[in-house]
Amino acid sequence: MDKNSIVVITGANSGIGKATSIELARTGAVIIMLCRSKKRGEEALQDVRNLSGNNSVELMICDLGSLKSIRDFCLEFKKKYQRLNVLINNAGVILPGYHQTADGYELHFGVNHLGHFLLTNELLDILIASAPARVINVTSGIHKTGKIYFEDVNLKKNYTFWRAYAQSKLANILFTYELSKRLKGTGVTANCFHPGAVATRLGINRDTGFGTFITRLLKPFFQTSKQGAETAIYLATSNDIEGVNGKYFYRKRSVPSSKRSYDKATAKKLWDLSKKMVESEIE
Ligand SMILES: NC(=O)c1ccc[n+]([C@@H]2O[C@H](COP(=O)([O-])OP(=O)(O)OC[C@H]3O[C@@H](n4cnc5c(N)ncnc54)[C@H](OP(=O)(O)O)[C@@H]3O)[C@@H](O)[C@H]2O)c1
Numbered sequence: 001m002d003k004n005s006i007v008v009i010t011g012a013n014s015g016i017g018k019a020t021s022i023e024l025a026r027t028g029a030v031i032i033m034l035c036r037s038k039k040r041g042e043e044a045l046q047d048v049r050n051l052s053g054n055n056s057v058e059l060m061i062c063d064l065g066s067l068k069s070i071r072d073f074c075l076e077f078k079k080k081y082q083r084l085n086v087l088i089n090n091a092g093v094i095l096p097g098y099h100q101t102a103d104g105y106e107l108h109f110g111v112n113h114l115g116h117f118l119l120t121n122e123l124l125d126i127l128i129a130s131a132p133a134r135v136i137n138v139t140s141g142i143h144k145t146g147k148i149y150f151e152d153v154n155l156k157k158n159y160t161f162w163r164a165y166a167q168s169k170l171a172n173i174l175f176t177y178e179l180s181k182r183l184k185g186t187g188v189t190a191n192c193f194h195p196g197a198v199a200t201r202l203g204i205n206r207d208t209g210f211g212t213f214i215t216r217l218l219k220p221f222f223q224t225s226k227q228g229a230e231t232a233i234y235l236a237t238s239n240d241i242e243g244v245n246g247k248y249f250y251r252k253r254s255v256p257s258s259k260r261s262y263d264k265a266t267a268k269k270l271w272d273l274s275k276k277m278v279e280s281e282i283e
Contacts, residue, residue: 001237003028003056006083006130008123010034010064010116011091013044015200016138019229020088024236025052032081034073034091036063037206064091064115065101067278074122083130084123086236089116089172090138094203096161105277106154108161112168117175118278124188131187132242135179136235139172139248141194144258146170148270171270173248173257178267180246191235193249197221198228 001007007024011017012033025031025048033048035041038061045059062073077084093111101110120135127133146166149155155164176192183190199222204211234252235241248257260266 001027001029001085003030005029005085006032006081007086007088007236008032008034008077008084009088009090010062010119012048013037013040015202015225016195016198016228016232017088017090018044018048019225020090020232020236021048021057022051023226023229023233024086025049025054025057027237028054029056029085030081031057032077033057033059034062035059036061036065036069036091062119063102064111064119065103065107067103067115067118069102070115070118071122074119077123078126081126084126084133085130086134086136087120087123087127088136088138088232088236089120090232091115092138092140092168092202094161094165095205098155098159100154106156106159106164108164108168109153109155109171112165113171113175114274114277116172117274120175120179121278127188128183128186133188134236134241135176135183135188135190136232137172137176137190137192138232139176139192139194140165140169141196141250142166143170143173143194143261146258147260148174148266150269150273153273170258170261171274173261174263174267174270175274176248177246177261177264178271183245189241189243189245191241191244191247191249193231193235195228195231196223196251198223198225200225200228 012021013035041059063069099107179190199219247254
């Protein structure tokens, strides 16, 4: 990666996304911090610029819980930039209680998976035109407890927020594997990683400031955001990763993901369902 590289990072105002933005900005690359809140985004932008000394860091706004917001961002991005070298799909949410996206989908599935599914597909043409390029998806070890509930993907009948989060994080891996297959021969790769347990604002309600009991209790034992970002930076910058496609990483090493995550029929079925849900023309 050099100062001509262009990187988009979702959820860049907090936790792992912000730490990744700071470290990648230090390489001199152009960093687009993609955030849903202008206020939180502007505050983080100042920090990232100050800490990295890189003024080619920019803020753009996109709510991954709104398909229109994603499409609007992609149009705006393509008007402004002719290349995209690295896309880091990092944003994520854990929120107790049943919530829906602007389009009526269950929040965890909608934001963590579907939003990134649409964002990536809408940016695929510019990624391919910029090859070699990399897509990096942030998943979680929690995917091992996850299952895709095809008969009720919005979990209307049997909802718990952990079930919903685990489903969305398994979806991140299935999406990575299916995408990597479709990208073969394009010079664009897709990999994913589990950052480990990291003390961030994940699980903290942005309106009330309250967090889940488990996250508050365990936080003192977690890694810092900077440590949590190390694998993202490795996947974005290392020459070792050139040509590596369709792998799951933990602590900068390719490791196996759950048995369920390798099911090719499930990955294809999820892709088809996601495509239908975003009602777009993507192939
Ligand atoms: N922390 C851990 O222990 C851990 C473990 C495994 C995996 N992960 C994964 O790591 C990733 C980063 O999480 P984090 O721990 O750094 O949490 P975080 O500090 O809460 O950051 C999450 C980011 O996602 C953004 N976001 C949430 N909903 C969004 C939406 N609708 N549209 C756009 N952006 C949205 C947040 O924006 P706002 O600030 O505006 O809400 C924030 O910037 C997530 O994918 C998470 O699943 C984390």
